[in-house]
Amino acid sequence: MRHLFHLCACLLLSLTAQAQTQTFDLSRQSKADKPFSFSVAVPDGNYRVTVELGSKSHEGNTMVRAESRRLFVEDTPTKRGKFKTFSFVVNKRSPYITDKERVKLKPREKDYLDWDDSLNLEFTGPHPAVRRVTITPDTTAVTLFLCGNSTVVDQPYDPYASWGQMITRWMDDGYAVANHAESGLTASSFYFQNRLDKILSMMRPGDYVFCEFGHNDQKEKTPGSGAWYNFSYMLKTYIDKVRAKGGNIVFVTPTQRRAFDNSHQHILETHGDYPDAMRAVAKREHVPVIELHDMTRTFFETLGYEGSKRALVHYPANTWPNQPKALADNTHFNPYGAYEVAKMVVMGMKSLNLPMINGLRDWKDFDPAHPDDPQFFRWTPSVRVDVVKPDGN
Structure with a gap:
């Protein structure tokens, strides 16, 4: 796939912790009709972002993503002089x-946009057109914190993607997604790198912590490792610490690998006892489980054996720079695959009747036995591309 666009503009503006609503005119950046970025230096926290898409001078078709490619607004066409607003x-x-x-x-x-000092927005799509952006500190939204690995993380570069950066597409403005997976x-x-401590420092009573582990845990060979001892012990530790802070914890069983049996009809079970160990801990501790596995x-x-390649990072040579x-x-999904898996997570939320399902945006129920046709999936690649495989398998 050839990239016909480049980073047109990146504004760095400051916003103090006590700032009120601030509005920024982006009509000049949109005149080039090419993808561009917009950044605002802000303290840690949640921010309500309102974008007004469209242009007085030309038609547009805009996709909005934030931080490391978290999807919020899919391709949105606007006629000349007409505008559409999203929050x-x-x-x-x-x-x-x-x-x-x-x-x-x-x-x-250290180069990831998720960890810098700014709130980052990326306006892509066939013809980006943005009139203005309004940013307001938000203290009312419930936060969904995500713990996990490469199948969850905000993958910073195309062609890789994960469900954690796609699920934002359907969350209404009463919820924020804080993806701490890596x-x-x-x-x-994850625990000993202080990532759970960071979550707990930002979490408020009533927030949620979703945990998907198992892919890499099964490769640990240190004394005491294994599904039924160290892995189960660590899951119990997450439960206790999250609940002690007044949070709600949800387990997500690991995504399957594309490993078919000799008949090319059925997926092999490659995660050993780890999904069952997660289920057992959840049952004992009364933790809801989303059966992503x-x-x-x-x-x-x-x-199918061949068709499933279209959901993962399978590309002929020279497809990407x-x-x-x-x-x-x-193992690792492309944007289409990540988008579909994110829908499965939402369906898991619905099966558990979690409160965030009451305000889903533009949602239609999904059945993994009847997935969306990949040829109709629309995704404008990011200006950030790197074909180096993420850690983990």
Whole structure:
């Protein structure tokens, strides 16, 4: 896929912790009719963002993403002189917990937009047209904190994507999604890198913490590792700490790998006892469970051996810049696959009757046995592209 666009503008403006609503005129940045970014330096927290899409001078078709490619508004056409307004809540964070404690970031994370000092917006689509942006500190939205690995994380670069950066598409402005997942992590490494501590420092009573682990945990070989001892112990630790702060915890069983049996009809179970261990801890501790493990199995088997490649990072050589070799990754999703898996997570929320389902935006129920046709999925690639495989498998 050839990129015909470049980063046109990136504004850096300051907004103090006590700031009131501020509005920024972006009509000049939109005149070039090319994707551009907009950044505002803000403290950690949730921010209500209102975008007015459209232009007085030309037709537009705009997609809105925030931070590391969290999807909020899909392609939205606007006629010349006509405007459409959308409002959503973006969570912004930094690595700092206290003046003496911080998240232990991996070296590559230091360049991620999720961890910088700014709230970042990206306006893409076939013909981006933005009139103005309004940003207001928000203290009322319920926050959904995400813990997990590369199948959950806000993947910073195309062609990779994960469900955590797509689920924002359907959350109304009463909810914020704070995705703290990172590629290659286990329940233990996530915890000992102070990532749960960062969540707890920002969490308020009534917020939610969603945990999806298992992919990388099964590769731990240290003394005491295993599904029924260290993994189960760490899950119990998450439960106790989240509940002690007045939060609600939800488990998400791991996504399947695209590993078919010899008949090419059925997915092999490659996660050992880890999904069952998660279920057992959840049952004992009365934790709700979203069965993503089962839904992604159905999804892959429905698409079939060849069709399932279209949900993952499978691309011929030279599809992307600096990609001399073919990509054949059977773990990590592309934007279409991540979008479909995010729908499964929403359906899991519905099966548990969690409160955030009462305000879903533009939602239509989804069945992984009847997935969306990938040829009709629309995604304008980001200005940030890197074909280096994320950590973890």
